[in-house]
Amino acid sequence: MQNILEVRDLGRSYVNFRLEHISFSIAGGTIMGLVGENGAGKSTTIRGILGLIRRECGEVLFCGEPLNTDSVAMKEQIGVVFDSLCFSPELTVEKAGKICRSIYSNWDEAYFQELLQQFSLLPKQKVKELSRGMSMKLSLVLAFAHHPKLLILDEPTSGLDPVVRDDLLDLFLEFVQDEEHAILISTHITSDLEKVADYVTFLHAGKLLLSKPKDELLWQYGILRCGEALFQKLKSPEVLAWRKKDYSYDVLVPDREAILRKYPEAVIDQVTMDEILLLYVKGVQGK
C-alpha cells in the first residue's frame, strides 16, 4: 500500500516552544489520529505539513513526491479543515460552495448538494448565522466535495453533537474505503479515534511520543496496578511511563500478556488513549 503522506523529521521552533523530530506516515486507505495535550504541537505539525509555516527541518512527501504547496494540482488533492471557517461572514453557504467550485477543477456539485442536505445546512444561510457546529459541518462538506486524496482535519468534531459526530465518522470510514485516500485527524476526542483511527501518533511538548497501530495500543499495551514490591521488580523495557498514587503505582506497560506471564499475580487493565496520554504527560517516562 502506498504512503499517501510521509512526514520526516519535521521541526520548527518558536520563542517558547520547539517542535522536533516529528516523523510518521499514513498509508492509503487508513486514518491517522494525532493526539496530545493543549499546546503539544498538533496544529504546528499540521501547519508545517501544509507549508503554512516555514519548516526549519524535515521533509513532507505526498504520494511519494515532496509536498509542494505552490502546486495547484497537489493542492487540489488535499482537503483541509481548521477549526474556523475562512469565509466572509456575509457569504451564504451556497456562495461558499460557488467559490470552491471556481477553485477546484474536480469540484462535485451534486455531492456538495447531497452533503448539505445530509448535514441539514441551508444554502441561503449566511456564514455569520452558523453555529460553531454548523460552521464545522460546512468546512467538512467543502473539503469532501472536491474529492481530495488526503484530508487533513484539525479538531473536526469539536463542537458537534454525538449524532452528527457519528455521521461524520461514518463518512470518514467511507472515504478511506478507497485505498488511494487517507485522513489525518487531530483531536482531543479520543473516543472518536478509538472508533475510526487505524494508527495514532501521540505528541507531548513538541516531541513525538509514539506512532503506532491503534489496535496494538489498545490490545497490547496495558496499565499495571501494583504495589511497591512489584514495581521495584519491573525492568526498564517493561515500563513506558508510571505514576505513583498514595500506596500504589499505575504503570503503562507495552505488552500486557508478557507481564502477566512473568508476574501471574499482576493486575493489568486495558488502556484507553486518554490514559496513555495522562500517564505520559503527568507521570514519569521510563524507569
Ligand SMILES: Nc1ncnc2c1ncn2[C@@H]1O[C@H](COP(=O)(O)OP(=O)(O)OP(=O)(O)O)[C@@H](O)[C@H]1O
Ligand atoms: N505563531 C506562533 N508564535 C509563537 N508561538 C507559537 C505560534 N504558534 C504556536 N505557538 C506555540 O506552539 C505551541 C504549540 O501550539 P499548537 O497550536 O501547535 O498546539 P496544539 O497541540 O495544536 O494545541 P491545542 O490542542 O490547544 O490546539 C504552543 O506553545 C503555542 O504557544
